[in-house]
Amino acid sequence: MKYLTFLFLTLIFSLNLIGQDQRIADKQFMLGCTSVGTTEQVTHYINAEGEVWQYSSGSFVTGGVYTNSLTTVGNANFSSYDWPGFNFNWLYGPPYWSLGLYKVTNSKQTDKYFYLDARDSDFGGAVYNPDFYIYFDNDEDAYYHRGGNEISQGEVVRVWDIHDESPNTSELQNYWNNVLVVLTDQSNPRIVWGPHPTFQATNYKVYRAVSTTPLNNPELNAGLIATVSSSTYEYKDTDITLSTYGDYVYYFVKAYNGSYSSPSNIGEKRGYFYKEGITEESEKIRNYNLFQNYPNPFNPSTYINYTVSEPSFISLKVYDVLGNEIEELVSESKEPGNHSAKFTAANLASGIYFYTLRAKNYSHTKMMILSK
Structure with missing residues (x-):
């Protein structure tokens, strides 16, 4: 029985x-x-x-x-x-x-x-x-x-x-908190995610944070680097060159439709911010330009991008609020193209600093904030 x-x-x-x-x-x-x-x-x-x-x-x-x-x-x-x-x-x-x-x-x-x-x-x-x-x-x-x-x-x-179907991720447990991965695509990070389970997106926003030291809350230091369509679920970051001993690079995405979803999980790689030179005739630089540093505010490192329109001797200096020179980041001849310089302020106090680019008859200054 x-x-x-x-x-x-x-x-x-x-x-x-x-x-x-x-x-x-x-x-x-x-x-x-x-x-x-x-x-x-x-x-x-x-x-x-x-x-x-x-x-x-x-x-x-x-x-x-x-x-x-x-x-x-x-x-x-x-x-x-x-x-x-x-x-x-x-x-x-x-x-x-x-x-x-x-x-x-x-x-x-x-x-x-x-x-x-x-x-x-x-x-x-x-x-x-x-x-x-x-x-x-x-x-x-x-x-x-x-x-x-x-x-x-x-x-x-x-x-x-x-199968030419519409995806459904709403039944996958904690999907949005696990969706993002960062792959290696040659020497660049490739961010891959998927459709938000509940948010009707018109776009996805891709964010990045870069730091010389690990960050507990990378989203606080992150900046927007790309906006893609609602049917696009990947982005290759060609501004970052991967390296085993490079800076800490963090990524996350948000769905957008006039308002924002919560951020996805955060993916991490190591590498350097590098955007140098141009090759296409259509992309020739017409003017000198100095761009806002990234990230800003920063701690302790940030990147300053600038463009050079013709072979020139370039000076890029950092100053405090009193006009004292803190550091000369660039002092050499540069070819036409996009260039980048890294500024590390590990030994400086929090506050406002300025950086100035000089080339031939061009001179421009921008402000940045060190927040420790």
Whole structure:
């Protein structure tokens, strides 16, 4: 009798789990290869950038599969729909994945990759047909959608775009507090986020803070660096050159529609503010210009950008409110283009300071604030 009771309870528990997960489809993300040996094995890797979400007890909660792999043998069979793939639903067996932003690589050509953003609760819940197929062509050195469209190196492929659907992030637990990641794109930071779960955005605002020391509240020192459309979820910051021992660089975004959403989580990299030179004829500098320092107020470092219209001897000096020279940042000849100088005031008191740019007949002064 006890055994029958145990079997009955086990059956009820299993049916409950199946009921909770019946909305989740089987094997959504399928991978293959072409232009390899008929028995050749290739391992495909997925590694999450940032947080992931898993389906549990009727909800999409944080946590799940951050890294995994699968192995394919030979060439993809385009006449079959049963490719090897990753399952979001644990009922269908491994290998598993979650709803996350994954970097996808392979063992055949380890330097080839793309990113897959599957952070969409409608996709995870199979509101639309979730299956899709991607293959790596070893001869072409590139990834492709099954239909033949090439995926560019480093491209972010979004599952809702694959199916021409609208994304839904409202069911992902604490999504906006985990949405932003900062990737490395060659030598620059690449900020990637996703659609706000509840705020109807007309734009997204991208903010940056730079400091020589770690900041507890970077948003207090941040400045706006870009405004993008409501359907754009990434921005490459070409003003920052990444470096292991560089300054601390922080990013966050806000949704905007006349008012602002709360800020996203903060992403961090290390690098230097660097904006030097021009190459395009259409971008030739016509005038000398001195720009407002960034950040401002600052502590303890800030950057001063200026433009030079012709080969010139440049002087850039910093003064206190009494007119005493504090430091000469630049004293040399410069070629036409955009230039930047860094000013560090670690040993100075809080207050107002001035900086002056002189070149030939040009002279201009601006004010900056050191706030410790």
